Amino acid sequence: MMELTEEIRAVIDKTTAAMKLGEGEYIAPADGLVHCRKCGAPRQTVIRSPFGGYIAPRCVCPCQQEKERRRREAEERRQRMERIRRRKAQGLQDRYLYGYTFAHDNGEKPVMAKAHAYVNHWPQAFKKNIGLLLFGDVGTGKSFLAGCIANALLERDVPVLMTNFPTILARLCGTFGEDRTAFLNSLGDYDLLIIDDLGAERNTEYALEQMFSIIDSRYRCKKPLIVTTNLKLDELKHPPDLAHARIYDRILERCAPILFAGKNFREDNAASTKAAARRIVSPDNQKN
Ligand SMILES: [Zn+2]
Structure with missing residues (x-):
């Protein structure tokens, strides 16, 4: 003054x-x-x-500055939450995926430590374009692990899409020219693309062509990809033909393989459902 x-x-x-x-x-x-x-x-x-001369205009005092700072923070928080909500709605196309979170993990699968590590090291994984290939027997929790990564990263405001080839192929079917290019480009907007259950789709020449173009465009835009599959590593390394080979080669080049072995968790869940059902319908339970 x-x-x-x-x-x-x-x-x-x-x-x-x-x-x-x-x-x-x-x-x-x-x-x-x-x-x-x-x-x-x-x-x-x-x-x-x-x-010339002087003027005496208004200025803000520290409590007004603080109030404005808090208002802006609250607004940013609100916008971030809204963005996360929208990203989730867009990125988790199947409703059940909302339940695939670390909070729902029973802690019995040691392999889940790798999912936590991947999320914690996400900035490096993204920068170095390192994906995961989750392979192994049916029902061992591969999709669950991938879903946990998806949800945890979405909570951190990272754009993730978890989908599968049948869904992508259905979307592409009858889409041509600019629409097709726009859709394929939109997949590149996601920092992480998760393709669930590779190998479950029909292997027509058309399907394989589309699959290659998606995996290849992911490869070229240098953004990570996570793939889950029931195929064995040996089947991925020794594909039946060239069309499969060029898809699998791209995946193996950028995705660290993680083997899921042992207990079938779906059978486990089915067993506990049956046990719960038995308790509910048992006459002893009626007094409760
Ligand atoms: Zn004041």
Whole structure:
């Protein structure tokens, strides 16, 4: 604040006389400026006018700055939550995938540590374009693990799409020209693409051609891909023909293979469902 000369004081008094004071404001007798009752700091200042002389415009006090900062933070938080919600709706196309979260993990599968590690090292995985190939027997929790990664990254505001080839092929069917290119390009917008259950689709020449173009465009845009499959690593390494070979080669080049072995968790779930069902319908349970 510049020295309070008689000239400046006159400018201040003239300005404040025409000013409407807000609630929680007062004019301090010492300098004649509008002040904040809460923090005591001025809400008015004096500067040189570019046209000569002085002017005494409004300024913000620390509590107004703090209030504005909090308002902006709350707005950013709200927008982020909205973005995450929208991304989830877009990225998890099947409703059941919402339940594939670390919170729903029973902690019995040691392989889940790899999912936590992947999420924790996501910035590096993204930068270095490192994906995962989850392979092994049916019902060993590959989709669950991939879904947990999807949900955890979506919560961190990362654009993820978890889908499968039958869904993509159905979408592509009858789509040509610019629409087709636009759809394929839209897959490149996701930082992580998860293709669930590779190998379950019908292997027509058309399907294989589309699959290759998707895997290849992912490869070329240098963004990570996670694939789950019931195929054996040996089947992936020794494909039946060239059409499969060029798809699998691309996947094996960028995706770290993780073997799922042992217990079939779906059978486990089925067993516990049966056990629960038995308890519910058993006569002993009726008194509860
Ligand atoms: Zn204040």
